[in-house]
Amino acid sequence: MNYIGIDIGSTAAKVAVLGETQQYFVLPTGWSSIDTARAIQEQLQQRGISLDESLVVSTGYGRSAVNFADKQITEITCHAAGCAEKYPNCSVIDVGGQDTKTIRIVDGVVSDFLMNDKCSAGTGKFIEVMANRLGCDIDHLFEIAERGSALPISSLCTVFAESEVINHVGAGKPREDIAAGVVDSVAAKVAGLAGRLALSDQVVLTGGLSHLPLFAQSIGKKLGHPVQPLENGRYAGAYGAALLAQRLEEKKNRKEK
Amino acid sequence: MGEYIKELPDVFSEFSEQRRQSFLTAMEYKKQGKPLVGAFCTYLPMELPLAAGASVVSLCSVSDETIPAAEQDLPRNLCPLIKASYGFAKTDKCPYFYFSDLVIGETTCDGKKKMYEFLSQFKPIHVMELPHTQSEQALQLWKSELYRLKAALEERFHTEITEEKLRAAVRLRNQVRRSMIEFYDTMQMDPPPMSGMDCYNVLNGAPFRFDLENLAKELTELAARLRERGSLPERKPRILLTGCPIGGVYKKVISALEQSAYVVAFENCGGAKATHELVDEDADDIYEALARRYLNIGCSCMTPNPNRMTLLRKMIEDYKIDGVVEVVLQTCLTYSVESGLIRQMVTKDLGVPYISIETDYSMADTAQLQTRLGAFTEML
Numbered sequence: 001m002n003y004i005g006i007d008i009g010s011t012a013a014k015v016a017v018l019g020e021t022q023q024y025f026v027l028p029t030g031w032s033s034i035d036t037a038r039a040i041q042e043q044l045q046q047r048g049i050s051l052d053e054s055l056v057v058s059t060g061y062g063r064s065a066v067n068f069a070d071k072q073i074t075e076i077t078c079h080a081a082g083c084a085e086k087y088p089n090c091s092v093i094d095v096g097g098q099d100t101k102t103i104r105i106v107d108g109v110v111s112d113f114l115m116n117d118k119c120s121a122g123t124g125k126f127i128e129v130m131a132n133r134l135g136c137d138i139d140h141l142f143e144i145a146e147r148g149s150a151l152p153i154s155s156l157c158t159v160f161a162e163s164e165v166i167n168h169v170g171a172g173k174p175r176e177d178i179a180a181g182v183v184d185s186v187a188a189k190v191a192g193l194a195g196r197l198a199l200s201d202q203v204v205l206t207g208g209l210s211h212l213p214l215f216a217q218s219i220g221k222k223l224g225h226p227v228q229p230l231e232n233g234r235y236a237g238a239y240g241a242a243l244l245a246q247r248l249e250e251k252k253n254r255k256e257k
Numbered sequence: 258m259g260e261y262i263k264e265l266p267d268v269f270s271e272f273s274e275q276r277r278q279s280f281l282t283a284m285e286y287k288k289q290g291k292p293l294v295g296a297f298c299t300y301l302p303m304e305l306p307l308a309a310g311a312s313v314v315s316l317c318s319v320s321d322e323t324i325p326a327a328e329q330d331l332p333r334n335l336c337p338l339i340k341a342s343y344g345f346a347k348t349d350k351c352p353y354f355y356f357s358d359l360v361i362g363e364t365t366c367d368g369k370k371k372m373y374e375f376l377s378q379f380k381p382i383h384v385m386e387l388p389h390t391q392s393e394q395a396l397q398l399w400k401s402e403l404y405r406l407k408a409a410l411e412e413r414f415h416t417e418i419t420e421e422k423l424r425a426a427v428r429l430r431n432q433v434r435r436s437m438i439e440f441y442d443t444m445q446m447d448p449p450p451m452s453g454m455d456c457y458n459v460l461n462g463a464p465f466r467f468d469l470e471n472l473a474k475e476l477t478e479l480a481a482r483l484r485e486r487g488s489l490p491e492r493k494p495r496i497l498l499t500g501c502p503i504g505g506v507y508k509k510v511i512s513a514l515e516q517s518a519y520v521v522a523f524e525n526c527g528g529a530k531a532t533h534e535l536v537d538e539d540a541d542d543i544y545e546a547l548a549r550r551y552l553n554i555g556c557s558c559m560t561p562n563p564n565r566m567t568l569l570r571k572m573i574e575d576y577k578i579d580g581v582v583e584v585v586l587q588t589c590l591t592y593s594v595e596s597g598l599i600r601q602m603v604t605k606d607l608g609v610p611y612i613s614i615e616t617d618y619s620m621a622d623t624a625q626l627q628t629r630l631g632a633f634t635e636m637l
C-alpha cells in the first residue's frame with residue numbers, strides 16, 4: 001500500500017509518497033489545478049506507483065482539483081501533521097506562494113492558527129516580484145542579500161513596495177542592499193503575523209523558502225526567538241497529507257474506478 | 258389548505274424563497290392600501306408599526322449587486338451591509354424599499370446613522386435616537402423615542418395607536434418569538450434534526466412573512482415535526498455563529514463549515530439576539546416594557562455589552578457547542594473591536610475554540626473561507 005500526499009499550492013505542487021519506497025517530487029502549478037493534478041497522476045504512473053493500491057489525501061488551495069483523492073484536508077491540518085511528527089509541541093510558520101500562516105501545535109494537534117491571505121506582502125509572491133525587479137531568481141536574491149545591509153522598504157503593499165525598490169534602483173543603491181531590504185521587509189511581515197499567536201518554545205519554518213538559512217535567521221531576529229527551518233520543509237504539507245492518508249481506514253475497496 | 262402536509266425539504270425551500278415570494282404579497286398589500294414600514298435593524302420596536310396597522314419588512318440587503326452604485330455616494334471602505342442597503346434603495350431595485358411608506362432607522366453604528374442622512378434625500382425616514390448604554394437614563398430616553406415614533410406613525414397613517422392595539426401587537430409578536438425559539442431550539446438535539454443551512458434559511462425567511470399568526474403556527478408545527486423526525490444520522494462538531502448580521506454571507510460561511518460540522522446555533526441578529534427575549538405582556542407600563550426589551554439587545558453598539566456575553570455563555574452551554582465562529586463584516590468597527598473580548602471569554606473562561614473571520618458580500622474569498630473554516634472544524 002502507498003500513502004500519497006498531494007499539496008497543490010499557488011506556485012508549486014508537492015507530492016510525497018510513503019510506501020515501499022519514499023518519494024518526493026515537485027511540479028510547477030500552471031494556471032489550471034486540474035492540469036496539474038493530471039500531470040501528477042502521470043508522474044505517479046511513470047514512477048510505477050499504482051493508484052489502485054494507494055490512499056491519497058489532497059491539500060492546498062488546489063485540493064479539490066485532485067479527483068483521484070480519497071479525502072481532501074486543509075493545508076493547516078496537513079502542515080501540522082507533517083511537523084508534529086518531529087515536533088509535537090511547536091509553532092509552525094509557513095510562508096507560501098500566496099499566503100502565510102502560523103499554526104500552534106500542542107501534543108500533536110492544531111490548537112490555534114492564523115492566516116494572512118488577503119494580501120501578498122509577507123508571502124513568496126512578494127519576494128518573487130522583487131527578485132524579478134532585481135533581475136534574478138529567489139535563491140540568488142537571498143545569496144546577494146547575505147552581503148548587503150538592508151535598505152528600508154516600508155510599504156505594506158506589494159505594488160507600492162515594488163515602486164520603492166524601483167526608486168532604490170533608480171537612485172543607484174547597491175543591489176545587495178536592496179536585496180537585503182527585501183528579505184528584511186518580508187521577515188518583518190511574517191514575524192508580525194507569527195507574533196500574534198502565542199509562540200511555543202520550538203518555532204519551525206516550512207514552505208518553499210525554508211531551505212534558505214538567511215530567511216529563518218531574519219524572521220528569528222524580528223521575533224526575538226530562534227526559528228528552526230524544517231528539514232525538507234517545502235514538503236511539510238504533502239508529507240503531512242501522506243501521514244493522514246496512512247490514518248485513513250482501508251476504504252479503498254469501496255472506491256469505484 | 259392545511260390538510261395537505263408538505264415534505265420537510267419543501268418547507269425549507271419555501272422559507273428560503275420567502276424573501277422573493279413576498280415581493281408579490283407586498284404589492285398586494287399596497288394595492289389594498291395597507292401601509293408598509295421598512296426597517297434596517299433589530300432595534301425597531303415592531304409592535305408599534307404593527308399596532309398602527311402596518312407590516313414591517315427588513316431592508317437589510319444581502320447581495321453585492323448594487324454596491325458599486327452605493328460607492329458613488331458612500332466611501333468604499335464601509336460595511337457591505339450599509340453599502341448594499343443604500344445601493345438597493347438608491348437604484349430602486351429593492352421592491353420592499355420601493356413599497357415602504359416610511360423607513361425607520363436607529364442611531365446604531367456610525368456608518369448606518371450617517372447613511373440615513375443620504376437616504377432621507379429620497380425617502381421619508383424616521384430616525385430613532387438609540388442610546389449606546391443600558392442605564393436607567395438611557396431607558397428613559399429610549400422610552401421617549403418610542404413615544405415619538407408612536408406620534409410619527411399616527412400622523413403618517415392617520416390612525417391612533419391605542420393601548421389595546423399595542424398590547425395585542427405585543428402578544429402577537431411574543432407568539433412569533435416563542436415559535437421561533439421553539440423552532441431553533443430543536444437544534445439542541447445532538448446530532449441536530451436538520452442542517453444549519455436549513456435552519457438558517459427558515460430564520461432568514463420568516464421575517465418576510467406578513468401573516469404572523471400563521472407563521473407562528475407553522476413554526477410550532479415545524480418544530481414538532483423535527484422533534485418527531487429526530488437527529489440526523491452522523492455526529493459532527495457543533496458550531497455557534499456570532500457577530501454581525503449574516504444575511505449576505507451565510508451561504509458561503511455555513512457551507513464551508515458544514516463540510517465537516519453542523520452549525521447548530523445562531524447568536525446573530527436573525528437568530529437569538531433578536532428573538533430570545535420576550536416583552537413583558539402584563540407590565541403596567543407597556544411602553545416601558547417595550548423600551549426595556551429592545552434596549553436589552555446585545556448589539557456591539559452598546560458599551561459595555563454584557564447581554565451579548567450572557568446570551569453567548571448560555572447558548573454555548575445549552576447547545577453543547579464545540580467551536581465558536583465569529584463573522585465580522587469588513588470595516589465593522591464595533592464588532593471587530595468587541596471580537597477580542599468575545600475571544601477572551603470563549604477561549605479563556607469557557608475553554609471553547611474560537612475563530613473570527615472577516616468577510617464581505619463578494620464571492621472572492623470563498624476558497625479562503627473554505628480553508629480557514631475547514632481547518633477550524635478539522636481541529637475540533
Ligand code: SF4
Nearest residue numbers: 298299365502526556
Ligand atoms: S447587529 Fe446591531 S446594528 Fe446591526 S442589525 Fe443587529 S442590532 Fe442592528
Ligand code: SF4
Nearest residue numbers: 336338366501586589
Ligand atoms: S455590521 Fe457593523 S458596520 Fe455594518 S451595519 Fe452592522 S454594526 Fe454597522
